[in-house]
Amino acid sequence: MGATRAGSSRGIHTLLDVYRAVKPSALFSLHHTPPNQGCIIGHSIGPALNKVYANIQSALDQELARTTIADVLRDTLTATAALSQQANEAPLTHKQEPEQP
8 A cells, every 4th residue: 555655646656657757768779780771671670670669669558557556566465365375275294204224
């Protein structure tokens, strides 16, 4: 609950808000050295890849926008409770030492 209250007071509610707040640069980008414009592939690779990268970024943004910080907290607590319950229900095992002849 503390995480969602703190997030809410700053206007951060979704993972997209978090991503935009901490993302240093584009997730995907072209190589820092431009391709050879004299090459049939190098001449056109930039726009083709930029379109792919834009589609990937859009899909990522949509998925992150659907997930709230409260969702992540709830799922984390649910998984933790399930693991704790499994640990409490697991039968105790005891390794027996082999008998000495």
